[in-house]
Amino acid sequence: MRQDFITNTFLLQNKYAEELYFNYAEKLPIIDYHNHLPPKHIADNTSFENITQLWVAGDHYKWRAMRTLGISEEFITGNASDKEKFKAWINCIPSTVRNPLYHWSHLELKRYFGRSGIVKAEEGELLFDELSAAVQQPNFTCKALLERMNVEVLCTTEDPTDELQDHQKIAASDFNIKVSTAFRPDRFLDINHAHYLQFLEDLSKASGIEISSVTNLKEALKNRLIYFHENGCKLSDHGLNHLPFQSYSDQDIKTIFENRLQHKLVNKTQEEQFKTAMLSFLCELYNEYDFIQQFHLGALRNTNTRMLEKLGPDTGWDSIGDFSQASKMAQFFNNLDCNNKLTKTIIYNNNPKDNPVFATMVGNFNDGSVKGKMQYGSGWWYLDQKDGMTAQINTLSNMGILSCFVGMLTDSRSFMSFPRHEYFRRILCNIFGNDIANGEIPGDIDHIGSIISDICYHNAKNYFNF
Template sequence: MKKFIHPDFLLEGKTAREIYNEYAENQPIIDFHCHLSPQLIAEDHNFDNLGQVWLEGDHYKWRAMRTNGVDEEYCTGSPTFYDKFMKWAETVPHTVGNPLYHWTHLELARYFNIFDLLNPGTADTIYHDATEMLRHQDFSVKSILKKMNVEVVGTTDDPADRLEHHAKLKDFKVKVRPTWRPDNLIKTEDPKIFNSYIEKLEAVAGKNISNYADLLTVLDQRHQYFHEMGCRASDHGLDRMYWTNAAGIDPEKAFLKLRAGENLSDTETEGYRFSVMQELCKLNHKRGWVQQFHLGAMRNNNTRLFNKLGPDTGFDSIGRPQDSFKISRFLDSLDANNQLAKTILYNLNPADNETFVTMIGNFQDGSVPGKMQWGAAWWFLDQKVGMEKHLNDLSVLGLLSRFVGMVTDSRSFLSFPRHEYFRRIACNHIGNEVDKGVIPNDKEILKNLVEGISYKNAKEYFGF
C-alpha cells in the first residue's frame, strides 16, 4: 500500500510533479517570520522527547485536543510528556481534513524517517523511536536547522531585548536574524503594565524616558542597535491599523497621562497609537527595513481560561473585516513624504483577501519589484484551501511572480516542512493552471515563477 507521505504528495498532475521536483524541492528555506527561541539555538539545545518538542507551547494542537474532548491537564497541565503525547495520538486520527494531520505526518517523515500513521496503536513505538533520535547530537536544534536546509531564521524580538543570544550566533552557518516587534509600545489599556514596560526600555537603554521625545530618541537608538545586530525587518501584530485626522491630537500629552497612571480616552488612544506607529515606520524606512503588519486577530476570547493560562494558549480567532479606509490613510500618510518602507500586509479574515491584494497596488512605486507585498496565508488560513485561494487571488489581482513566499510563524523547531507543504500546494496550483492552458508550459516562465516564490524573491527582497 502506498505511504500517505509519498514523493507525489499533494501533486495531482505530471506538470505539478515536474516543476516541484525541478524548481522547488531543493531550494533553501528563508523563514523570515517565526517565533523560535534564539536562546535554544545559541545553546544548541537537545529536546528530551517527542512530546516536549511537539506539544510544549503548541496551541494549534491544544485547540484540536480540547475539541476532541481531551482534558486541559493534558494540554497545559502537569502530566508527563509521554502521557500528553498519547492524548495527542488519540486526537490525530480525528484531525483528518485539518492541516494538523498533514503537518504531523510530514514532520514524522522528514525529521525521523517515520512513515506510519500516528494513532493510539502506533503511538508508543513512534514516541520512543523519535525520542531516541532527538537525544543524539545530530538532532540538536542547530543540526535540525542545517538538516532542513534552512538559510535564514527571522526571530521575533522586543525592543527591550538585549539580543545577547543573537550575538553568540554571528558565526553560525544559518543566519539567525532578530526582528523588531514593538507591540508593547501601543498596549495602553493598563497604564501600570505600560509603565512597567517603559521601565524595561529605560533599563536596557540606560536613559530616562520622561516624555514623548525621550521615547522616540530611545527607540531610534534601539532600532540602530538591532540594525547593527543584523535586523532587517519589523513585525507588528495589530488588531487593526490606526489612523486619525482629528485636530488637537497630542501624543506628548497622551504619553504623560500614561506615565502618570491615567487612562486614555478612545480619541487619545487612537491618536497616540497612530503617532507611535508612524514614527516606528519612519525608522523602518530610514534604515531600509521591511515592515510586516499582521492584522485581524481577535485574541483571548475565553476570559476564564485567559485568566488561568495567559495569552497564546489557543483562545484566539478571526476578527472582523479590516477598515480599508484606515489602512489606506495610514500607508498614504507615510507615502506622502516618501517614507513608506517595503511593506508586507497579512490578513487573518479571508473576507479581506481582495481588499489587501488591491490595497498594496495603490502604493507600488516602481522603486523595488514587489515593494508592497500581500503576505502568505496566515494562521487560520495557513492550510490547503486558504493557500490555494491566496495563490489564486494574488494571481488575478497582483503579480504572483513577485510574491516573497511562505513563513512558518511557528515556535516549533519541527515546523519547517510547512515550507514544503506550501511549495507542493503552489506547484500543484501552477501545474493545474498549465494543464488547463491558463499558464504557458514554458520552462523559463515556470522556473522563474517557482524558484522565485520558493526562495529567491525573499532573499532579494530582504537582502539576506
C-alpha cells in the first residue's frame, strides 16, 4: 500500500494549529504580488505538451539539486528528451529529503494531480505518461492552473522597455484574475555593464527619447514609468547586492555618464555615486506615482563564469552574498525620508545573518502615516523554506509587528509554484498553534485567527490596493 505523505495535518502539530489553518487561512484567496511568470503564457492561455515543460523546465532550484546529485547537464538543460529529463528529476526526489524541494514537490503533486503518496525513483516513466496525459487536459492551461489555486491577483516583473502587450491582452479579456506587473529598471543603474550602451539604445527606442545626457536618461525612465503606471502598474522591484549610498554632485553624475558614453568604465566610487543618484531619482518617482517599491538585497549572482557563458543567467549559479547592508540602507532611506519622498517599501534579504538588520531597519522609517508602510518581506530565495520562513516570522515578531506583515509570495517562474502559499500558511499557523499550546499567547482563537487571516490575505489586499 502506498504511504500517504501530504495529509490534511501536514506541518500542523496540534489542534490549535489545525483550527487556525482550516478556519482562518486555508480558503483565503492568494495575492501573489511578486513572481516571474511569463505574462505571454497567461495571455495566450498556454497548454503544455508534457509534465516536464510544466514542472521541470526553467526551475533552477531543481537543476541545482540534480547537478549536486551527479546528473549530467544533458538531462537538465541539454538535449535529452523531455521524458528522460523528467525521469532524471524523479530519480532525484527521494534524495532531496530535508531540502524544501522534497516538500514542495510532494505538495505540488498532491494539489495539482491528487497524488498523496511518496515519490519513488523507479516510477519515473509511469509518472511521466500519467501526468503528461493530465496536463494536456483543459484544466491544466495556465489560466486554469491559476484559477484552481484560488489566485485573486498576481504581479509579474518586467523591464522598462517592455511594451506590456501581453498585460494589455489579459486586461482586455474576460479572465477574472487581476494580472499586473512590476517596473524593474536595474540594468540602467549598472553603468559598468559590458552592454550598458546597448541598454541605453533599447531604452531610447522604447521611450522615443534620444539619450545623450543624464537628463535624457531620467526623462526616458520617467516616460516608461508613466507608461507602466497607465497600464495599471503599482509596484517597482530591484534586485541589488545592497542599497547604494555615496555623496555626489550633479556635476559628478554628468561627468560619469558622459565618460561612459565615450566607452569609458568608471571607478567603484563613481559607480556607487551613479547608482545612488539614479536610484534616488527613481524612488522619488515611485513616491510621486504612488508606487510600492521592493528591494531584493544580498544575492551573489553569476558566480560560475564557465557555466554562465554556456547557459546564461538564472540557470542556477547564484548564492547568498556577504554584503554589508545596514549603514548605506539607513542613509539611503533617510535621504528619501528627509525630503518626504519615501513611499511604501518592502525589503527582502538573502542572508540569514541580516534578519535582525532588516527587521529593525523598517522600524526606523515607519512614521505612522500608513499601517505597515515599511515591510520586512517574507523569506526570499535561499530563505524561502521552513526554517527561513520561521526565522523571518520570529525575527519580525521579536523586533517589529508581525500583525502588519503582508505575507507570502512565490517569486517563481513556475505555474505549479502556488502551493508555496499553502506551505507558508501551514507554517504560520503551526507557529501560532505551538505558542497557544505552550501558553505563550492567549487561546483566543477568533483574535489570533483574525491576525492569521490578515497576514495571509487582508494585509496585502489593503497594502497594495489592487
